[in-house]
Amino acid sequence: MRSQKNQDLRGHGARVLGKFADEAKFFKAWVEKPGLTGAVSPSGRFLARMMARYVDPAARGPVVELGPGTGPVTQALIQRGVAPERLVLVEYDPDFCKLLARRFPRALVIEGDAYDLPGTLAGMLSEPAAAIVSSLPLLNKPEDERVRLLRDAFGMMQPGGRFVQFTYGMISPIPRKHKGETLHFIADGSPAVWLNLPPARVFSYQAATEADVKKLKPADVFIGKLRESAGRVKEEFRERTDRMQSEIRLATAKAKQDLRARRRKAHNDNKSIPPLELLRKIGEARRNPKR
Numbered sequence: 008m009r010s011q012k013n014q015d016l017r018g019h020g021a022r023v024l025g026k027f028a029d030e031a032k033f034f035k036a037w038v039e040k041p042g043l044t045g046a047v048s049p050s051g052r053f054l055a056r057m058m059a060r061y062v063d064p065a066a067r068g069p070v071v072e073l074g075p076g077t078g079p080v081t082q083a084l085i086q087r088g089v090a091p092e093r094l095v096l097v098e099y100d101p102d103f104c105k106l107l108a109r110r111f112p113r114a115l116v117i118e119g120d121a122y123d124l125p126g127t128l129a130g131m132l133s134e135p136a137a138a139i140v141s142s143l144p145l146l147n148k149p150e151d152e153r154v155r156l157l158r159d160a161f162g163m164m165q166p167g168g169r170f171v172q173f174t175y176g177m178i179s180p181i182p183r184k185h186k187g188e189t190l191h192f193i194a195d196g197s198p199a200v201w202l203n204l205p206p207a208r209v210f211s212y213q214a215a216t217e218a219d220v221k222k223l224k225p226a227d228v229f230i231g232k233l234r235e236s237a238g239r240v241k242e243e244f245r246e247r248t249d250r251m252q253s254e255i256r257l258a259t260a261k262a263k264q265d266l267r268a269r270r271r272k273a274h275n276d277n278k279s280i281p282p283l284e285l286l287r288k289i290g291e292a293r294r295n296p297k298r
């Protein structure tokens with residue numbers, strides 16, 4: 008009984024230490040290449056699970072993961088029922104690649120650029136992918152590159168395959184309209200994962216078939232656009248509120264500091280009048296009340 012308890016405690020300790028080591032590796036990568044790493048710490052398990060939820064483990068073909076880092080989403084995909092040998096992990100950072108190969112020896116780890124899917128995955132997929140799951144810091148890239156990535160991903164998946172992406176923004180990181188052209192996809196956004204730090208959302212995109220496009224009534228398109236712009240307004244409002252609150256906090260702190268400085272000065276000024284001088288002034292004021 009006691010030895011089981013000790014074993015459990017050791018297991019828990021090892022997990023905590025492992026998590027801490029991952030955080031440290033991630034933080035180091037972020038310090039060295041902030042734009043590439045895109046986050047200061049690995050995704051939490053709630054976000055990783057939310058990503059994995061969009062993948063159907065029974066769908067045919069490999070599951071490609073872009074930007075697996077230290078592997079929290081990879082782990083969640085395996086827990087979801089995706090066999091490790093179906094996983095193709097595309098990671099840019101060589102240290103993360105080594106770690107992934109040790110941690111998931113049955114998965115295929117490719118050190119390469121995920122924004123160049125046709126080049127990086129050339130000859131690597133035995134058949135079109137069931138899903139492509141991405142944690143790439145998309146918002147650091149221009150819209151052109153994001154749209155190209157989605158188009159390339161659609162070209163490499165089974166019909167109905169999902170491109171799954173997380174974002175720290177609250178709206179879709181891939182716009183529906185790009186350079187005056189409508190992108191035909193079916194998007195599905197998760198609720199915000201508040202328990203992740205920072206909170207995040209997951210979006211899933213599926214290529215719309217011609218039938219889907221025909222089914223789309225003008226009213227649906229209109230409502231879709233309305234929702235999208237309402238989302239953008241909400242996001243902007245949140246950003247402005249945050250900015251105003253920090254400005255108010257700064258101004259209040261500064262006003263308090265000024266007040267303290269003035270009080271200190273007044274106190275020192277009063278103290279600096281010697282007592283005899285003060286008495287002389289009082290006497291003078293009594294003698295010449297009109298002055």
Ligand SMILES: C[S@@+](CC[C@H](N)C(=O)[O-])C[C@H]1O[C@@H](n2cnc3c(N)ncnc32)[C@H](O)[C@@H]1O
Binds near residue numbers: 080097100121122142
């Ligand atoms: C925000 S982190 C996510 C890591 C991990 N999936 C997680 O959820 O904790 C982004 C990851 O994408 C990788 N990455 C960034 N640009 C890349 C690129 N062009 N090709 C492949 N991986 C890239 C980074 O090295 C990093 O591991």
